[in-house]
Every structure is written in C-alpha cells, then in structure tokens.
Amino acid sequence: MESNDYKQSEPNSGMLIPSGRRWKSVQMFSFIMCAVIGVQGAYLGYVIGVLTNVERRFEISSFLSGLLLSMYDIGHMLSVLLVGYFFADCHKPRITAIGVLLSSFATFLMTVPNFLYGPINWKTVETLTTLKNHSSVVATCENDENYQWKFAIGNSSSIELATATTQQQQAHAGPYAILALSQILSGISTAPFNTVAYIYIDDNVNNRESPFYLGLLTGMYAFGPAFGFFLSAWCTDVFVDLTVPENMDPSSSSWIGAWWLGFLILALLYLIFGIPLFFFPKHLSERTKKRPIASDVELDELAFSSSHNKFSTAIQPQSLANSCKFVAGGNVRALPTALMKLFSNPVYVGTTCSWIFSAYLIGGYGTYLPKFIETQFKQTASMANVYSGFISIGSMAISTTFGGYLLSRFNVKPRRATLLLLITWSITLVGYLLGIVLGCEQQNLAGKLDNSSKWNFTNECNRHCNCPPNEPFNPVCDGKWTYFSPCHAGCHFQTSNMTWLNCGCTVASDADVFDGLCKDDCQALPTYIAVMFVSFFIGNLFLMTTVTLVLRSVENPLRSLALSLGSFLTTLLGFSPSPILYGMVVDSSCIVWDSIPSSGEPGNCLLYDNRQFRNKLHISSGGFQLAALLAIVFTYYKENDFVFPQEDAGEKEALTSSQSCDRAMTS
Incomplete structure (x- = not known):
C-alpha cells in the first residue's frame, strides 16, 4: 500500500x-x-x-x-x-x-x-588575586631564612593561598x-x-x-x-x-x-x-527512478550482487551505508572474501x-x-x-x-x-x-634550561632571597630578561603602577621591572x-x-x-x-x-x-x-603493472561497440 x-x-x-x-x-x-x-x-x-x-x-x-x-x-x-x-x-x-x-x-x-x-569562581579569584598580585603579598626578596614560611600578610597566609587554589581546582x-x-x-x-x-x-x-x-x-x-x-x-x-x-x-x-x-x-x-x-x-513524490549501471559486474565467487553502485563522485559516507546494507541483507559469509580481495x-x-x-x-x-x-x-x-x-x-x-x-x-x-x-x-x-x-626565539629566561627544558630559576643574585618553593608563576621583565617572579628578580618594592624597584638581579640595580613576559620584535x-x-x-x-x-x-x-x-x-x-x-x-x-x-x-x-x-x-x-x-x-x-577494472571495463565496452559498428558497416 x-x-x-x-x-x-x-x-x-x-x-x-x-x-x-x-x-x-x-x-x-x-x-x-x-x-x-x-x-x-x-x-x-x-x-x-x-x-x-x-x-x-x-x-x-x-x-x-x-x-x-x-x-x-x-x-x-x-x-x-x-x-x-x-x-x-x-x-x-x-x-x-x-x-x-x-x-x-x-x-x-x-x-x-x-x-x-560557574564561568570562574570569583570569590576564589579575588582571594588569589589578593594573595598573588598585591605588593604586600607577592613574595619579594627578603634576607630571612624563615621568610618562605612566613608568606603571610594580615589575615592571609600560605595556607589560605593553598586553600583558595584548591577550591579553584576542585x-x-x-x-x-x-x-x-x-x-x-x-x-x-x-x-x-x-x-x-x-x-x-x-x-x-x-x-x-x-x-x-x-x-x-x-x-x-x-x-x-x-x-x-x-x-x-x-x-x-x-x-x-x-x-x-x-x-x-x-x-x-x-x-x-x-x-x-x-x-x-x-x-x-x-x-x-x-x-x-x-x-x-x-519518499519524495517527484523522485527520479535510477537507471541501473550497465557496467556492474557480478562477482559469483563472492556470492553477492550489488544493485546500489550509484557512485560517480567521491562520497565516502554513502558508500559506508551501502556496504552496511550489503552485510545486513546479503551473504555475510562473503564478507571475509571481499575484505581479502581489497x-x-x-x-x-x-x-x-x-x-x-x-x-x-x-x-x-x-x-x-x-x-x-x-x-x-x-x-x-x-x-x-x-x-x-x-x-x-x-x-x-x-x-x-x-x-x-x-x-x-x-x-x-x-x-x-x-x-x-x-x-x-x-x-x-x-x-x-x-x-x-x-x-x-625564546625570551631570555633568567636562569638555566636543562636538557629536559626545565627552568632552574635560582641564581646567585636571588639565592639569599629565600623565595617560596611553591610560589606561583608571576613573571616580570627588566626589558631584557624574564624572571619567574619578583622574588627571583631580587626585587624588594613595588610601586602603584605594577613596577618593581630595587631588584638585585637586574644589570642596573635602579632599573624598572614590569609585570609580564618580555616582549620581542619577532x-x-x-x-x-x-x-x-x-x-x-x-x-x-x-x-x-x-x-x-x-x-x-x-x-x-x-x-x-x-x-x-x-x-x-x-x-x-x-x-x-x-x-x-x-x-x-x-x-x-x-x-x-x-x-x-x-x-x-x-x-x-x-x-x-x-x-x-x-x-x-x-x-x-x-x-x-x-x-x-x-x-x-x-x-x-x-x-605500472596494475589494470584498473573501471578503465578496463570501459575500454572493453568501447572495443565491443567499435567491433559491432564495423560488422554493421561490412554487412
């Protein structure tokens, strides 16, 4: 019906x-x-x-x-x-x-x-920003062996920093x-x-x-x-x-x-x-009934025949569905033989x-x-x-x-x-x-890169600063060199415009050091x-x-x-x-x-x-x-030694057609 x-x-x-x-x-x-x-x-x-x-x-x-x-x-x-x-x-x-x-x-x-x-935990971000970016909190160079354990200002402490970071990562x-x-x-x-x-x-x-x-x-x-x-x-x-x-x-x-x-x-x-x-x-009412392709070849040794070879363009997805339909409706035992042939x-x-x-x-x-x-x-x-x-x-x-x-x-x-x-x-x-x-090229990183590209940012100039071992990455630049943090640049003070002063690791001790990686003219x-x-x-x-x-x-x-x-x-x-x-x-x-x-x-x-x-x-x-x-x-x-079936079939068809014409003309 x-x-x-x-x-x-x-x-x-x-x-x-x-x-x-x-x-x-x-x-x-x-x-x-x-x-x-x-x-x-x-x-x-x-x-x-x-x-x-x-x-x-x-x-x-x-x-x-x-x-x-x-x-x-x-x-x-x-x-x-x-x-x-x-x-x-x-x-x-x-x-x-x-x-x-x-x-x-x-x-x-x-x-x-x-x-x-949430797009981002702003309470956590505010805590991290306060702990990481304010001059009174970001680790600076201090000649105090216990400084890294006193990474605290006011009511904020290293424990609070770790807690805030953990909340952000949870x-x-x-x-x-x-x-x-x-x-x-x-x-x-x-x-x-x-x-x-x-x-x-x-x-x-x-x-x-x-x-x-x-x-x-x-x-x-x-x-x-x-x-x-x-x-x-x-x-x-x-x-x-x-x-x-x-x-x-x-x-x-x-x-x-x-x-x-x-x-x-x-x-x-x-x-x-x-x-x-x-x-x-x-089914669309105006659909066109397909003509069968004349060059389809029955593969008796594969025990199946294909009536869906409609390809004249490189469309992989349609072929995928057709092959699945062949497996579902044809002789599944022929599939291994077909795969071996491919x-x-x-x-x-x-x-x-x-x-x-x-x-x-x-x-x-x-x-x-x-x-x-x-x-x-x-x-x-x-x-x-x-x-x-x-x-x-x-x-x-x-x-x-x-x-x-x-x-x-x-x-x-x-x-x-x-x-x-x-x-x-x-x-x-x-x-x-x-x-x-x-x-x-890589920015000039103050320190050394080992064979595994790990940054060893401890130098003689900051060895006495007792920088916290778990300090977050807060790069600063003196115009030529990038330092892991203000502490590793040997900086002691920060101005209101995010500029660091009195940095012992810079070439000139009075040089300004700015937040961020150094820029280049690449x-x-x-x-x-x-x-x-x-x-x-x-x-x-x-x-x-x-x-x-x-x-x-x-x-x-x-x-x-x-x-x-x-x-x-x-x-x-x-x-x-x-x-x-x-x-x-x-x-x-x-x-x-x-x-x-x-x-x-x-x-x-x-x-x-x-x-x-x-x-x-x-x-x-x-x-x-x-x-x-x-x-x-x-x-x-x-x-070079391969016969393309499609071309071979076309050549045979053309040859057969030519021979038929010759016979017709001579008869």
Missing part, C-alpha cells in the same frame, strides 16, 4: 513548513542539509579554536585535551556502522532529524560545565567528564548526516545530478570549520563571564574567553535546521595508508596550530584562531574546489593524477620543513602564514585523486565496501589517536606547569619552550607527510 508520503500536496503540518511540493523537494532538503553540515563543520572548528581557553579554565594538559577531541571520532566511528546497518531502509529524513536534534542537545551539553561550575574531573560525554554524543549524533541523508538525496535525483548535490554537501565540510574558527575568535575576545574585567585584556596570560558562548549559538542553529527535516516524506589490492592498500598518515596532519597539526601561533608569536587566542583558519581551512576549501575542476576539466587519468599528487605533496613536505626555522608570523598557506594550497589541489584511485581500482560491487572500510580505518588508526599523540608532543615542550595543589599533578602549561615546540610540531608533521608521500610512491609504482 502506498504511503500518504507520495501525495503531491499535504496539509500544513504546522507553521514551520508550508505545504506544497516546492517545500518538500530534493532542492530544499539539500539546502537544509548543507546548513546542517555547515554547522557540524563549524562545531569541529570551534572546538579547536577554544581549546586553549578550555585548558586554561579547567587546567587540563594538552594530552587530556587531545583525548577530549578523540572522543568525537570514537563516537562517530562506532555509530556510523550501526546507522548504516539498522536504518538503511527507515524514514531517512526523520532519522536525520533525530540526529540533528541530538547534536543540538550534545552541543548545548558542552556549555553545562560553565553554568554548573571537581575538575566533573567538567571534563561532561565535556567528554558531549563529544561522544556529538560524534554519535552526526552519523546520519553523511550516511542516510546522502542516500536520500541520491535516491531522489538522477545519476547526472547526483554528483552536483552530493558535492555541495561535501564542500560544506571545508567551509564549515572556517566559520567555526572565526566564531571562536569572536567568542574568545569576550571574557568568560561576559563582563569587562579591570587591568586585563585578551592578551593577558590569565585571560579566559567566553568559550561556552559559541556552543549555545551552534546548538540553536542545529535546532532551527533540524525541526523542518521531520516534515519531509519518506587487502590484496596494492593500489587500494597504498592509498588507504596515505589517508591514515594524512589524518595525523589534520587531527594533530591542525588541532594544535592555534596554540602554536598563540604561544610562538605572542598572539591573542582570537587572532590565533583567525590565522589558523586562514592557513588550514581556507587553503583547503579553495584548493580542493579548484583542483577538482582541473581534474574534471582535463579528464586526468589515475596514473597522471597520482604523479601530480606526488609533486604537490612533496611541496607540502618542504613547507613543514621550512616551518622548523620560521618562528620566534616579525616571522607573516612569513610563516604565507609559507604554510601556499604549501597547503598546493598540497590539497589533487587530494581527490586518492578517492578516485580507490573508486577505479576495485570492481564495482566492492566500491562501497572499499570506501567505507578506508574511512573506518582512517578514523580508527588516524583521526582518533592523532590529537592524543600530538598532545603528548606539545606537553613535552612545556617549561612551566600550573600544578594542582590537591593532587600535585600538572595542570595546564603556562610557558612553552619556543624552539622545542616549533621543532617537535613540524618534525612530527613532516614525518607523517613523508609517510603519506611514500605510500603514494608505493601506489604509483604498483600502478
């Missing part, structure tokens, strides 16, 4: 969606899904953009923040297989709508730590658990976006139009994160509690931006675009390995690029997000679009496209290597941005070649499984571990940690070794780029 969904006009289901076919068309569904995927991409970019502020607010290390990012990939990796398996024949718009609303809830859940635990496990749960739910809820939603569009347009519609959706994954970076730049310029604090601005090391505000905006956008999806029918395909294996290594660059370098720019070039978090979005997302969005046009315009064959990819990825490798030398940022943008732009020009290689190197019935398996392995072995691994690399460059008194464990990093951070970040990234390049070299080498 036909469902009412087939009616050309339906009663108005409410004020949200007017009745009529024009409101329930594939064009309108595609428009809404473009918006939804744009919000999803913005969410991913926004999380990266506010990561430093989240670390600072809850005092978590880069390793833990990297683990937090991986939660999204883990959730998505697990759910995408289940969605494709169980919901392939369900009401696709409603399944998608449920996913969008769940995404709205998960995104809103990211703001809960701010409201549940229950940080709670906020982190909420953020981790939100990330997992976000990954789970987005599974329908690029599976059943893609199939719904593909089922309701003809084969020629399908690449255009699905290409629009895929393109939003490049432009969405750019919006997320700019949104994070705006939000982090606003203080965490939406007030304007005195004696503090976004350039202050203790500044915490309104990291939670953007999540509210994105949750609202999810809600707005998700509700209309409930009103689309299971893993014995050298072109497929080499290309998939290149995906995995490239995922480390996106999930690792791309994640910590804002932190690198902020700490290396002394930029605010908001400007670091803008520059990062321009370098990574901007270059990718432009170059992939332009490169796809070039490949289509000149009909580049797989082997030639692979050679072009080798050249462009080699240029990207050079860009990473240049990044090693494009940076700013001008390397524009060069770094230009070099990395150009290298990424060139490197991403022929990125779609890798997907084309997979599509053309396997038989038609295996294309869906090949793409979905490659996507699964890339997430499992690349995207999931990359933020954690890079977080460990970043943490290893830390000089000063903000320790948590209640546990003694390190919190967030307060000061990085510029050279170590720069070298480790770009050497690691260059290593993964080289590994991806070698995987493509292997693929190109194997292509």
Whole structure:
C-alpha cells in the first residue's frame, strides 16, 4: 500500500513548513542539509579554536585535551556502522532529524560545565588575586631564612593561598567528564548526516545530478570549520563571564574567553535546521527512478550482487551505508572474501595508508596550530584562531574546489593524477620543513634550561632571597630578561603602577621591572602564514585523486565496501589517536606547569619552550607527510603493472561497440 508520503500536496503540518511540493523537494532538503553540515563543520572548528581557553579554565594538559577531541571520532566511528546497518531502509529524513536534534542537545551539553561550575569562581579569584598580585603579598626578596614560611600578610597566609587554589581546582574531573560525554554524543549524533541523508538525496535525483548535490554537501565540510574558527575568535575576545574585567585584556596570560558562548549559538542553529527535516516524506513524490549501471559486474565467487553502485563522485559516507546494507541483507559469509580481495589490492592498500598518515596532519597539526601561533608569536587566542583558519581551512576549501575542476576539466587519468599528487605533496613536505626555522626565539629566561627544558630559576643574585618553593608563576621583565617572579628578580618594592624597584638581579640595580613576559620584535608570523598557506594550497589541489584511485581500482560491487572500510580505518588508526599523540608532543615542550595543589599533578602549561615546540610540531608533521608521500610512491609504482577494472571495463565496452559498428558497416 502506498504511503500518504507520495501525495503531491499535504496539509500544513504546522507553521514551520508550508505545504506544497516546492517545500518538500530534493532542492530544499539539500539546502537544509548543507546548513546542517555547515554547522557540524563549524562545531569541529570551534572546538579547536577554544581549546586553549578550555585548558586554561579547567587546567587540563594538552594530552587530556587531545583525548577530549578523540572522543568525537570514537563516537562517530562506532555509530556510523550501526546507522548504516539498522536504518538503511527507515524514514531517512526523520532519522536525520533525530540526529540533528541530538547534536543540538550534545552541543548545548558542552556549555553545562560553565553554568554548573560557574564561568570562574570569583570569590576564589579575588582571594588569589589578593594573595598573588598585591605588593604586600607577592613574595619579594627578603634576607630571612624563615621568610618562605612566613608568606603571610594580615589575615592571609600560605595556607589560605593553598586553600583558595584548591577550591579553584576542585571537581575538575566533573567538567571534563561532561565535556567528554558531549563529544561522544556529538560524534554519535552526526552519523546520519553523511550516511542516510546522502542516500536520500541520491535516491531522489538522477545519476547526472547526483554528483552536483552530493558535492555541495561535501564542500560544506571545508567551509564549515572556517566559520567555526572565526566564531571562536569572536567568542574568545569576550571574557568568560561576559563582563569587562579591570587591568586585563585578551592578551593577558590569565585571560579566559567566553568559550561556552559559541556552543549555545551552534546548538540553536542545529535546532532551527533540524525541526523542518521531520516534515519531509519518506519518499519524495517527484523522485527520479535510477537507471541501473550497465557496467556492474557480478562477482559469483563472492556470492553477492550489488544493485546500489550509484557512485560517480567521491562520497565516502554513502558508500559506508551501502556496504552496511550489503552485510545486513546479503551473504555475510562473503564478507571475509571481499575484505581479502581489497587487502590484496596494492593500489587500494597504498592509498588507504596515505589517508591514515594524512589524518595525523589534520587531527594533530591542525588541532594544535592555534596554540602554536598563540604561544610562538605572542598572539591573542582570537587572532590565533583567525590565522589558523586562514592557513588550514581556507587553503583547503579553495584548493580542493579548484583542483577538482582541473581534474574534471582535463579528464586526468589515475596514473597522471597520482604523479601530480606526488609533486604537490612533496611541496607540502618542504613547507613543514621550512616551518622548523620560521618562528620566534625564546625570551631570555633568567636562569638555566636543562636538557629536559626545565627552568632552574635560582641564581646567585636571588639565592639569599629565600623565595617560596611553591610560589606561583608571576613573571616580570627588566626589558631584557624574564624572571619567574619578583622574588627571583631580587626585587624588594613595588610601586602603584605594577613596577618593581630595587631588584638585585637586574644589570642596573635602579632599573624598572614590569609585570609580564618580555616582549620581542619577532616579525616571522607573516612569513610563516604565507609559507604554510601556499604549501597547503598546493598540497590539497589533487587530494581527490586518492578517492578516485580507490573508486577505479576495485570492481564495482566492492566500491562501497572499499570506501567505507578506508574511512573506518582512517578514523580508527588516524583521526582518533592523532590529537592524543600530538598532545603528548606539545606537553613535552612545556617549561612551566600550573600544578594542582590537591593532587600535585600538572595542570595546564603556562610557558612553552619556543624552539622545542616549533621543532617537535613540524618534525612530527613532516614525518607523517613523508609517510603519506611514500605510500603514494608505493601506489604509483604498483600502478605500472596494475589494470584498473573501471578503465578496463570501459575500454572493453568501447572495443565491443567499435567491433559491432564495423560488422554493421561490412554487412
């Protein structure tokens, strides 16, 4: 029995969606899904953009923040297989709508730590400010052996300082658990976006139009994160509690931006675009019936046949759902044979390995690029997000679009496209290597850095000062050297304008010493941005070649499984571990940690070794780029003796057609 969904006009289901076919068309569904995927991409970019502020607010290390990012990939990796398996024949718009609303809830859940635990405990902050920043409290140089045990002024004591700090750090496990749960739910809820939603569009347009519609959706994954970076730049310029604090601005090391505000905006956008999806029918009345693809080949040895090979573009998510549907409805015993056939395909294996290594660059370098720019070039978090979005997302969005046009315009064959990819990825490798030398040198730190980049800030000039061993990081600068604290600079007095006097460790004893790190005149940022943008732009020009290689190197019935398996392995072995691994690399460059008194464990990093951070970040990234390049070299080498099934089938079809014409002409 036909469902009412087939009616050309339906009663108005409410004020949200007017009745009529024009409101329930594939064009309108595609428009809404473009918006939804744009919000999803913005969410991913926004999380990266506010990561430093989240670390600072809850005092978590880069390793833990990297683990937090991986939660999204883990959730998505697990759910995408289940969605494709169980919901392939369900009401696709409603399944998608449920996913969008769940995404709205998960995104809103990211703001809960701010409201549940407060943007920041101002009572604690006032106590800490009083204890740490006032001249009568901040430890100064005193020739008294018992001074470090008398770190007390009036009714305030070192015990009160420790208590206040502990109050600020308490229950940080709670906020982190909420953020981790939100990330997992976000990954789970987005599974329908690029599976059943893609199939719904593909089922309701003809084969020629399908690449255009699905290409629009895929393109939003490049432009969405750019919006997320700019949104994070705006939000982090606003203080965490939406007030304007005195004696503090976004350039202050203790500044915490309104990291939670953007999540509210994105949750609202999810809600707005998700509700209309409930009103689309299971099948659109004007849907076009697909013609079967003539080149489909039955694989009798695999004991299954495919009737869903509708691909003419590089869309991984749809193939994932189709492969799940094959496992659910076909001969499951044929799956091991199919997998063996894929893993014995050298072109497929080499290309998939290149995906995995490239995922480390996106999930690792791309994640910590804002932190690198902020700490290396002394930029605010908001400007670091803008520059990062321009370098990574901007270059990718432009170059992939332009490169796809070039490949289509000149009909580049797989082997030639692979050679072009080798050249462009080699240029990207050079860009990473240049990044090693494009940076700013470390501030002159008074003291010594040992082999493990630990700062030994005790000198002969401050040895008699008896500076408290647990004194918080309160850097001061004499115009040339940065000192850990006024006490370690040998300072005795402070004026009302935050200037320290009578500092015994300065070159001139009457020199003024100011709060904060020393500034420098490093001008390397524009060069770094230009070099990395150009290298990424060139490197991403022929990125779609890798997907084309997979599509053309396997038989038609295996294309869906090949793409979905490659996507699964890339997430499992690349995207999931990359933020954690890079977080460990970043943490290893830390000089000063903000320790948590209640546990003694390190919190967030307060000061990085510029050279170590720069070298480790770009050497690691260059290593993964080289590994991806070698995987493509292997693929190109194997292509010389490899017969592409798709090209071979096309050549045979053309030869058969030519022979038929010859026979017709001679008869």
